[in-house]
Amino acid sequence: MRALELGELGFAAVIVLTYVAALGVRRRSRREAVEVDTVPEASVAAVLAAIALAAIMFGLVWARFLVDFGVGLLVVALARLVLEVRAEREARQ
Amino acid sequence: MSTTSTTAPDAVAPARIPGWLGAAISTDHKRIAVNLGACAFGFFVLGGLFALLMRAQLAQPSSQLLSDQAYNELFSMHGSTMIYLFVTPMAVALALYLVPLQIGAIRSSAPRIALSGFWTWLCGGLIMQSGWLTAGGAGRDGWFAYTPLSNGSNTPGPGMDMWVVGVILAALGLMAIAAAVVATVVRRRAPGMTLLRMPVFSWTALVSVLMVVGSFPVLVIAMVLLYIDRHGGHIFTGFSGAIDYQDLFWFFGHPVVYVMFFPYLGAAAEAIAVGARKRWFGYLPFVASIIAFGALSMSVWAHHMFTTGGITNQYFAFTSTALVVPAGIEYFDMVATLIGGAIVLRTSMLFALAFFLQFLIGGLSGIFVASPVLDYHAEDSYLVVGHFHYTLFAGSVFGLFAGVYHWFPKLTGALLRESLGKLQLGLMVVGTNLTFFPMFFLGQDGMPRRISRYPAHPGWRTLNVLETVGAGVLALGVLVFVINVVVSLRAREPAGDDPWLGHTLEWATSSPPPPHNFERPLPAIRSYAPLLDLREHS
Numbered sequence: 252m253r254a255l256e257l258g259e260l261g262f263a264a265v266i267v268l269t270y271v272a273a274l275g276v277r278r279r280s281r282r283e284a285v286e287v288d289t290v291p292e293a294s295v296a297a298v299l300a301a302i303a304l305a306a307i308m309f310g311l312v313w314a315r316f317l318v319d320f321g322v323g324l325l326v327v328a329l330a331r332l333v334l335e336v337r338a339e340r341e342a343r344q
Numbered sequence: 345m346s347t348t349s350t351t352a353p354d355a356v357a358p359a360r361i362p363g364w365l366g367a368a369i370s371t372d373h374k375r376i377a378v379n380l381g382a383c384a385f386g387f388f389v390l391g392g393l394f395a396l397l398m399r400a401q402l403a404q405p406s407s408q409l410l411s412d413q414a415y416n417e418l419f420s421m422h423g424s425t426m427i428y429l430f431v432t433p434m435a436v437a438l439a440l441y442l443v444p445l446q447i448g449a450i451r452s453s454a455p456r457i458a459l460s461g462f463w464t465w466l467c468g469g470l471i472m473q474s475g476w477l478t479a480g481g482a483g484r485d486g487w488f489a490y491t492p493l494s495n496g497s498n499t500p501g502p503g504m505d506m507w508v509v510g511v512i513l514a515a516l517g518l519m520a521i522a523a524a525v526v527a528t529v530v531r532r533r534a535p536g537m538t539l540l541r542m543p544v545f546s547w548t549a550l551v552s553v554l555m556v557v558g559s560f561p562v563l564v565i566a567m568v569l570l571y572i573d574r575h576g577g578h579i580f581t582g583f584s585g586a587i588d589y590q591d592l593f594w595f596f597g598h599p600v601v602y603v604m605f606f607p608y609l610g611a612a613a614e615a616i617a618v619g620a621r622k623r624w625f626g627y628l629p630f631v632a633s634i635i636a637f638g639a640l641s642m643s644v645w646a647h648h649m650f651t652t653g654g655i656t657n658q659y660f661a662f663t664s665t666a667l668v669v670p671a672g673i674e675y676f677d678m679v680a681t682l683i684g685g686a687i688v689l690r691t692s693m694l695f696a697l698a699f700f701l702q703f704l705i706g707g708l709s710g711i712f713v714a715s716p717v718l719d720y721h722a723e724d725s726y727l728v729v730g731h732f733h734y735t736l737f738a739g740s741v742f743g744l745f746a747g748v749y750h751w752f753p754k755l756t757g758a759l760l761r762e763s764l765g766k767l768q769l770g771l772m773v774v775g776t777n778l779t780f781f782p783m784f785f786l787g788q789d790g791m792p793r794r795i796s797r798y799p800a801h802p803g804w805r806t807l808n809v810l811e812t813v814g815a816g817v818l819a820l821g822v823l824v825f826v827i828n829v830v831v832s833l834r835a836r837e838p839a840g841d842d843p844w845l846g847h848t849l850e851w852a853t854s855s856p857p858p859p860h861n862f863e864r865p866l867p868a869i870r871s872y873a874p875l876l877d878l879r880e881h882s
Contacts (some may be wrong), residue, residue: 292859293361293369297456298463305467305513311571312471312505332456 296335299328371455372859373524376462377441378755380521383466384433390473391425392819394418399779399815402808405800415796416484417503421473423487424507428514429469431740432600435607436518436556438747439525439549441755445850446546448534448869450860453527457520465517472510475503483507486794488597491580491589495573505574512567515560515596522556525549534849536869540631543848543872544617544624547631548610551638555599555606558642563596587654594645602641604736605703606634608743609674612696615746616678618844619693620685623873626677633670640667650716651723657716664714671707675700690844691765695746698773699739706734709784724794727787733780742772745825752832753839757855761837764828771821778814782807847873 303324310317367375398418401410410418444452452458475482480501485494489507492498529542529550542550566589573579580589617624624630640663646655647664678700687693709731712718722728745768752760786807791798798804842851852875853862867878 291371291455293366294371294456294459295369297371297460298369301460301463301517302467304464304516305471308509308513309467309471309506312502312509335456 291335291339294332294335296328296332299324299331303328369459371459373440373444373452373455373458373528374755374857374861376455376458376521377437380433380440380462380465381437383469384430384437387425387429387469388434389822391422391430392822394422394425396815396819398422399812401796402798403812405805405808406797410796412796413481413484416794417476417482419794420484420486420507421476421482424472424483424511425469426736427487427600427604428472428511431604431736431744432556433465433514433518434744435549435552435604435740436521436525438545438607438611438744439553440521442751442850443525443546443549444528444532445754445853445857445861446543446848447529447532447537448849448862448866449528449532450862451532452524453531454524458524461517461520461524463517464520465514468510468513468515468517470510471506471513475506475510478503478506480504488590488593489570490593491570491573491586494570495580496575499574505571508567508571508574512564512571515563515567518556519560519564522553522560525553526557534866534869540628541869541872541874544613544627544630545607545610545848547634548606548613551634552603552606555603555638555641559596559599559603562592566592566596583654587649587652590649590652590654591646594648595642597648598645599638599641601732601735602638604740605743606638608699608740608747611747611750612699612743613674613678613681614848615692615696615750616681617873618750618846619690619696620682620687621845622681622685623847623871623876624677625680626673627872629673630677633673637667637670637674640670647714647719650719661714661716665711667714668707668711675704690749691760691762691769692746692749692844694766694769695742695749698769699742699746702734702742702773702776703739705781706731706736706739709734722787724792725787726783726791726793729793730780730783730787733783738776738780742776745769745772750844751850752829753843754850754855754857756833756836757839758832758836759839759843760832761828764824764831768821768824768828771817771824775814775816775818775821779811779818780814782810842875845875845879847876849874851875 303321306317306321306324308321310319310321361369367379370376397410398415401407401415440452440458444450472483478501480503482503483489483499483506485499485504485507489504494504529539529546533539533542569577569579569592570589580586613624613630644660644664644667647660649655650657650660709727713722713728713731749760749765752758786804787793789801789804791801791804798808839855841853841855844851849862849866849869850857852867853864867874870877
């Protein structure tokens with residue numbers, strides 16, 4: 252029991268320290284003079300992901316093939332999202 | 345830190361696509377918010393039709409217009425449509441459109457998440473309504489789906505499953521949009537826009553979306569567990585199972601009442617301050633009261649369960665009654681803003697005043713049902729129906745229309761017709777009070793809610809007929825609004841950038857705002873009313 256409590260305490264300490272470190276990194280990055288911000292104007296991936304999730308959920312109730320369709324669509328949406336994010340990163344550079 | 349913006353290359357992120365497709369996949373927070381608001385209004389009309397059918401049934405004590413099951417489906421889908429698909433998403437839509445503009449942000453944070461949230465919510469709404477097409481009919485266990493009524497044995501069939509899945513998707517979608525609004529406030533405020541310089545509406549919207557993020561996950565959990573329970577999971581079994589479900593549901597169900605109130609309160613407050621040509625009185629106490637209101641509202645959920653015997657009534661009666669303190673501050677601020685103001689009685693101002701006056705009836709009747717002793721008498725009677733319709737319809741929907749008349753010129757660049765607006769207001773005030781005020785008398789006299797036929801007690805028929813007539817007048821009021829929008833968009837009266845001499849930053853940009861919100865430099869931000877500061881200094 253004592254070992255478990257010590258483990259929990261250690262885990263909590265790690266979480267707090269990680270959070271503090273993340274805050275420190277963020278503050279340092281804020282000191283940059285100019286941050287280039289890319290703004291996506293449209294996102295097919297976001298729409299496809301939502302429709303995929305809905306197809307999976309609806310498929311649970313209505314028809315199994317919709318679950319399979321939804322999973323496939325989700326893969327397409329995620330692939331598309333990767334391309335969109337990569338394009339944004341290139342635009343930033 | 346300064347920020348420059350660019351757009352992602354056309355090769356992957358599509359260039360601006362005109363028309364419906366472009367609007368459907370746009371990540372502009374204004375476009376997403378308009379889409380969300382328009383779809384939510386469509387669901388409002390649908391939910392209103394359900395209400396009209398119910399009122400037609402109740403015009404006669406033993407009407408045979410609807411079967412018992414059809415009536416159960418109608419009141420369940422009316423409540424579900426209004427709460428999950430109209431009032432809450434409309435509040436989130438207002439927040440998504442206006443908060444980035446009011447805090448001087450060039451865009452919202454996490455635009456893809458917001459866009460995905462809109463589509464998830466819309467699919468959820470359509471799935472919920474598609475239950476009507478199934479053989480067993482749509483969900484019929486109220487907007488709360490209490491167990492054991494909603495388990496697989498008592499409510500079999502795919503219609504109820506579609507309701508559960510629809511609620512899950514709608515809640516997930518709204519959570520995503522709410523998270524985007526929170527992130528926008530945290531990360532994208534303009535230089536000088538500290539938290540305590542955010543406009544009144546933005547504060548009400550922020551607290552509202554924080555409550556969405558805090559309480560909606562519990563609804564999703566409750567619905568997932570209910571789905572498993574309905575398919576042989578045996579999760580909510582026995583007395584404790586029923587109480588557990590109610591605890592989970594109302595931990596979402598009460599905060600959502602304030603999600604459906606705060607942004608409309610903020611909209612009415614903005615309309616009153618601008619209409620009175622005065623700064624909103626008592627900004628800091630107002631902000632503190634909204635935060636206290638939000639915190640308290642997360643601790644009152646079980647006042648919906650006083651009569652179950654499964655909770656500590658004293659605690660929840662205390663926290664529920666304590667809500668009158670922040671509410672009192674808000675009313676005090678409203679009255680103090682009006683005193684000494686150069687009041688212009690535009691439609692937005694009149695709707696805002698009606699919001700405050702009618703919500704007062706809902707609030708005061710809430711004090712009665714916050715007392716367990718009185719609640720034992722009022723529980724499951726029409727008194728409760730009257731109470732929550734005075735808060736949600738006579739309150740929130742009037743606040744919404746105050747906001748619509750106030751910000752429509754900003755959204756479209758065109759003014760709504762004032763004469764039609766005042767006609768709509770008159771019809772809606774008459775209709776609202778004719779529909780919902782008799783419910784207090786019926787409830788006090790013992791008429792139960794959720795019944796399709798009632799005994800011919802003296803006076804019950806007359807009061808029910810009055811309510812049915814009132815519902816028809818309300819529908820006329822909504823029709824006048826639709827006509828007003830169509831007429832105003834077809835024969836446009838240009839509004840200009842700032843037709844009301846507004847106080848906040850959204851009035852410092854063009855109408856409608858450009859894709860990146862502001863093309864001119866922002867004025868210096870020294871308070872929650874920077875444009876009023878500018879006018880006073882010049």
